[in-house]
Amino acid sequence: MAPYASDDSTTGGEVDEQHSRRRKAARYVVPVTVVGVAAATIGLVPALADSGDPDLPKITAQQLIQKIAESDVEQLSGTVKVSTDLGLPNLGGLESGLMSGAAGGGESGSSADPTAKLTELATGTHTLRVAADGPDRQKLSLLENAAEYSLIHNGKDVWAYDSKSNEVYHGTASDSPERGKDRQPPATPKDFAEEALKAVDDTTSVTVDGTAQVAGRDAYKLLVEPRQSGSTVGAITVAVDAETGTPLKFTLTPASGGAAVVDVGFTQVSFARPAASTFDFTPPKGAKVTEEKDAGKDFGKDFGKDFDKAGKGEARRHAPEAGKDLGEGPDGMKTIGEGWNAIATFDTGGEGVPSGEAAGQFGGFLDSLGDKVTGKFGSGTVFSTRLINALVTDDGKVYVGAVTKDALVKAADAGK
């Protein structure tokens, strides 16, 4: 008992009461402080870690591109974070249902089929692990919740293992070493950077935009921007490792602003030789193994087609040269324009997008995804994402490109 509490005057009692209440409240300061310190740490640590761009010798854009080209890194392992925000309509389960139906070819359905799996990369944020040891041994793993999807290339064999369903897909890479490569949609910053640099010509400005720290390494930032207007591509930034010339981070921002459409970067990287056991794969006992032949199709070829059919060619064409890269697409493809404003066009021979009445509910659903436009060419529907826009005219012509809606309409007018 506090000494003055024996005083029976009312004021003394009140003081005591207040005092004890204050003392009680004071203890709650501790948890509140803990919360505050935690919040401050969460807020400040990334900011502090980011500070201080490394001091590196000056270099010209030309030298930097040279450096990327000459880079001969054969051994590498690391973790890559891929975020894509194409602004595709969010169809949730429906979308993945359609995708797996289209991409897996329906009945062949092994969930370990790379075609079905890697299309997932087209949306959202994913964590990948890559490991490479020379041209013959590579591994790419897609980290999922309590599961992993691995694509392992070791000499002649290409294995795909889906730990969630315990299914294995086996193919061979013997006939042409390049084919194995073609199968994979771009996943590492290097793949993206190569695609982007293919597009470098007189329609492009390339500059070195300072330095940065990526995955704990010093890197130069290469800034690639389209010179023409009308492209939906705002800028591409490639962070290039100063020592090895390996692209470490690739960011594509749209002209419309906002978050990056594609952001691929190492969060951790090592240039040491990965352990040999990384590339060893024996199908686990009891796993369902699908041989490439069993699947009854040359999937390398079908890959591109299915992809386009599913209406998600974007995944394959994140890179700015959307129009140029469509060589293998549907027949009768033509390219209008050049550089960043290239527009691919083809005639479906059909009647455009089935409209509301003609196609019942499905038509209404399609209409809700696109915008009606009219021009000298007649009328049509524009389907837009944050990067790729497509115009389907009512007489069945399709115009696709990484350009604005107006540019598509202009192209369609000119084509008339």
Place this chain on the structure above:
Amino acid sequence: MSRAEAAPTVRPVSPWWTLGLLRNELTTTFRRWRTLALLAVLAGVPILVGIAVRIETGDGSPPGGGGGEGPAFIAQITNNGLFLVFTALAATLPFFLPMAVGVVAGDAIAGEAGAGTLRYLLVAPAGRTRLLLTKYATVVLFCLAATLVVAVSALAVGALLFPLGDLTTISGTRIGFAEGLGRALLIALAVAASLTGVAALGLFVSTLTNSGIAAMATTVGLLITVQILDQIPQLHALQPYLFSHYWLSFADLMREPVYWDELRKNLGLQALYAAVFGTAAWARFTTKDITA
């Protein structure tokens, strides 16, 4: 009575005395029928899962219909019984394990208050802070015991019903059985650590009320609420701060090489919850009027 903690402790308390207090708490907790029943239920889950998988795959068909549904790792159980440990932990972690912890933690203070025994505990020269720490240590040890019960039961059932041997990690590489066992132990520890956040939360709730049932119900209710919030995509900005968000990260220990990012985040988050609700429980318990 309200100032019991303010009375000066004349005699310094030896650390052995604290250990004795902890031992008393542990025997009281683990001798309770309620605790034993909870542990029995937890031991039963792997048995059920094991038998179900065994029956389903008796004719050679892959489990889960090959579609990859069901708890994590369920597809691998038939090739290696050790995977039953991981499946059982993945199956119990979202609900059974934290519920058991919530019951024990919620009962810790409020149960004593409800039974009228709390004041007798405080008559002993333990001090409230020490008593609270002992209670929390008991709950944390219960987390570990509950997790180990699930793991050991799953290992026994797995060894009985399925073959053991080298196993394939989810990254596709192979590791020996001994290393597999080592990883199973690490996973059990990671799961037990995942529960320390709920334990602290439950203890805090337990200091708020004098009714053991109310504290348990509130803790379990909060657990369910948080699990639901973690499923709502619109709340993704909030989700990394929910204590259950990184629970399944224990599966990252089965990758090769181990992916530490989320495991580290999980441990940090649990430590944060333990610190926040632990100190909140301390603030409440040391200033509260003990009337029962």
